[in-house]
Amino acid sequence: MTQLITHNALRPQPVVTAETRTFWDGAARGDLRLRRCTGCGRLAAPGAPRCVGCLGDAFRDETLSGSVVLVGRTVLHLQPLPGRDGPLVIVECAVAEDPRIVLIALDEGDVTENARPGSPFTVIFPATEEGACFATVQP
Numbered sequence: 214m215t216q217l218i219t220h221n222a223l224r225p226q227p228v229v230t231a232e233t234r235t236f237w238d239g240a241a242r243g244d245l246r247l248r249r250c251t252g253c254g255r256l257a258a259p260g261a262p263r264c265v266g267c268l269g270d271a272f273r274d275e276t277l278s279g280s281v282v283l284v285g286r287t288v289l290h291l292q293p294l295p296g297r298d299g300p301l302v303i304v305e306c307a308v309a310e311d312p313r314i315v316l317i318a319l320d321e322g323d324v325t326e327n328a329r330p331g332s333p334f335t336v337i338f339p340a341t342e343e344g345a346c347f348a349t350v351q352p
């Protein structure tokens with residue numbers, strides 16, 4: 214019997230912590246969600262235990278627009294992986310609501326191939342068979 218293996222099956226699944234739960238819960242619903250400091254109002258990057266603005270540790274969850282601008286792009290030419298053809302395109306994207314927050318996403322469709330830093334994109338979270346949703350970008 215032949216067993217199909219998709220590239221998603223090879224992906225490590227996210228480890229959800231108190232500091233990343235907002236992000237991963239939002240991703241599961243297809244939303245970009247981050248925590249905002251209740252002390253100074255600054256957004257916190259996923260995983261940050263404290264606010265980098267005021268060192269506070271009280272946050273409220275916030276759903277963002279998903280709008281980002283391209284900061285950088287890295288193309289990895291790896292050995293072929295089951296279910297994945299071509300290079301792996303990793304993009305760094307600054308969140309529109311606070312460009313100090315830079316997210317890492319995969320460019321599954323190579324939509325950033327001819328883009329310059331500052332080009333606008335939208336972060337989306339396509340569902341996978343395993344349920345985990347990883348960030349990718351679309352024009």
Ligand SMILES: [Zn+2]
Pocket residue numbers: 250251252253254255264265266267268269
């Ligand atoms: Zn703060």
